[in-house]
Amino acid sequence: MTILTIFAAASLTTVFPQIAPHNQYSFSSSNMLAAQIQQGAPADVFASANTKLPEQLYEQGLVEKPVVFTRNELILIVPKSNPAKIHSVFDLRRPGVKLDIGAVGVPVGDYTRVVLHNLGLDDALSNVVSQETDVREVLAKVALGEADAGFVYLTDAKTVRGKVATVGIRWSAQPIVQYAVAVVKRSRHLAAARQFVRMLLGPVAQSKLRAAGFLAPR
């Protein structure tokens, strides 16, 4: 069986090896991975936490046509001990709250800014203490209790159950979080890479994604 090199968004760290354990994975922020592919990194498949980056690579002729294979939602997490006593997203406005979010350009960072804007909470950005380079960094710093709160994907929160508590975000404020996957054109295993993409859309992979909390592609 061909071993593929899959470049995948950090939020897929737990679920992708469950779906296809034999591949090689490089998990990082989607924009870091896209930059590496632009620099000629030897990836066979690129799975991004948005559609924008694979579409950009597609326009540059670096990947084949991307397809959406799953969706996600944003959620606010706080450490289990909840030191800043945050019970609603609106508590993020309180001075002194240590809010950890993704950097601009990192998908979760961009989604976070959309959520805050949709909630009329742009001023909460002044409470940001760090801008992380991928979503798992946000998760780690909140789970460790160093930050008071952070925005991650629903599926990330599920991987550290017991260490964090979640605060929901109303449905109408949610951004559209679509994950797109594309075959990298320079891949030496094009057939196997296309097979991997088809497999991701198939029932077995989809049920594993669903079990991890991801949503069906629309």
Add this chain to the structure above:
Amino acid sequence: MIRKSALWLAALGALAFLAFPIVAIFARLSFHNLSAGVVGDALVVSLKTTFAAQALVLAFGTPTAYLLATHRFRGRSLVVTLVELPIVLPPAVAGIGLLAAFGRTGLLQTGLPFTQAAVVVAVAFVSGPLYVRQAIAAFEAVDETLVAASRTLGAGPVKTFFRVVLPLARGGLGAGEALAFARGLGEFGATIMFAGSLRGVTQTLPLAVYQEFDVNFNEALALGGLLVLISAALLVTLKWLTSSSTSVFRFAPSTSS
């Protein structure tokens, strides 16, 4: 003859390999890619934290090194090894260690993480040992007969330290400090883990390079070029200090083996 040309070929290969990435940065960058905002903020954070950290390193490292250089006691080599350990520690391990010690949920439970002070702590932790190590060697190289002469001539220990020991060790101390400064300026791993990355607060130049790499490669290149220039200036300073230190030592008559 064949052996000699093989030698030259190997040397040329090594030189080209080491110089090429540096040349490539400058070949591809144009400094007008530098958007003043990110660069200026990162430069200010880098300079502020590096100078603060090095002030701490000098203030605490110098007496520590002097003590270790002039005293022999049980467990001394263990202490010296402990002091040197952060030099060989992977920066990520340093970051985890600092969080475990000073994090909000760490042993001391401080509010340091995400503050500019946390950058200073991270930089001092990884760069300080370089200075202390070099300073121990510099103090050990000071001729004891000169120290003894100063004391017999009536100078107290404090006056002897400042008028005799410090001037004699100056070159070595300067070289150690320049090394520590350069290492501190390039600090990345421990900083991003312990202090996070926030523009204008904790985002130093190396952190800005990393963040810009996946947003704007040209800007990352320009930042890289800037760091190369600063580092090169430091290296030249270091070389100048080391050469002046040998001239200092040359005049010191040595009777000890």
